[in-house]
Structure formats: structure tokens, C-alpha cells
Amino acid sequence: MRSELDSAMTDFDLPGGIIFDGKLDQVYAIKSHADQRLLNGVTENVSHAWYEGEKTLHPWKGETNPHYTGFQDNGKYTRVKSPRFEGHPMQVGPLAQVLIGYAQGHKLTHKWAG
Numbered sequence: 498m499r500s501e502l503d504s505a506m507t508d509f510d511l512p513g514g515i516i517f518d519g520k521l522d523q524v525y526a527i528k529s530h531a532d533q534r535l536l537n538g539v540t541e542n543v544s545h546a547w548y549e550g551e552k553t554l555h556p557w558k559g560e561t562n563p564h565y566t567g568f569q570d571n572g573k574y575t576r577v578k579s580p581r582f583e584g585h586p587m588q589v590g591p592l593a594q595v596l597i598g599y600a601q602g603h604k605l606t607h608k609w610a611g
Contacts, residue, residue: 511603513528515527516597521596540553541579542586543578544579545574547576
């Protein structure tokens with residue numbers, strides 16, 4: 498988990514970014530929570546989650562209306578919404594954070610992952 502180190506929320510203990518298609522040499526670095534590409538590109542999909550609907554919506558417009566159906570092959574199977582960026586499914590969490598740090602040459606990430 499990233500944490501802000503300043504009140505402007507522009508200095509982080511770990512770097513942020515986006516990697517498409519595993520291209521570690523082409524990381525889009527995110528240096529602020531105010532990054533417009535980030536703010537406009539993030540959506541959540543509920544088509545496989547136990548929520549009503551099938552829509553992909555921006556998190557601020559998202560709906561979280563529980564609708565448990567039980568496990569369904571090729572259907573709903575989780576309570577977790579699927580993150581998307583500019584329409585692409587994205588991996589988020591610890592592994593993604595390590596890859597972003599490693600790809601950007603973050604010293605502590607390289608030290609502990611190397």
C-alpha cells in the first residue's frame with residue numbers, strides 16, 4: 498500500500514505507475530493523485546462479482562448493490578470488483594506495486610526484490 502509522505506499528496510514511499518502488456522521499459526509514471534490520466538482512466542467492472550448489473554463505471558459513479566447468486570461457471574463468482582484502466586483489465590496490489598517500483602528503478606524495491 499502506498500502512503501503519502503507530504504500534505505500535497507505528491508511524495509510517496511513507493512512509486513506509482515501503469516504497465517501495459519508487461520512492457521517494463523514503458524511504465525507510465527504516476528506522481529500525484531491529481532494525475533488526470535489516472536483520474537479519467539480508472540473504472541471498475543462488476544460483471545463477475547456478486548453485485549447487481551454488468552456495467553463498468555468510474556469508482557465515483559460505481560454502484561455496489563449486493564446480489565449473491567452463488568458460484569456460476571463463466572458468471573458471477575466473487576465479491577471483488579475488477580479494476581480497469583482505459584478499458585484494460587489491471588492487476589493491482591503487492592505484486593503490481595513491486596513491478597512498478599522495479600521497472601522505475603526504485604532503490605529499495607531493487608534492494609529487496611533483487
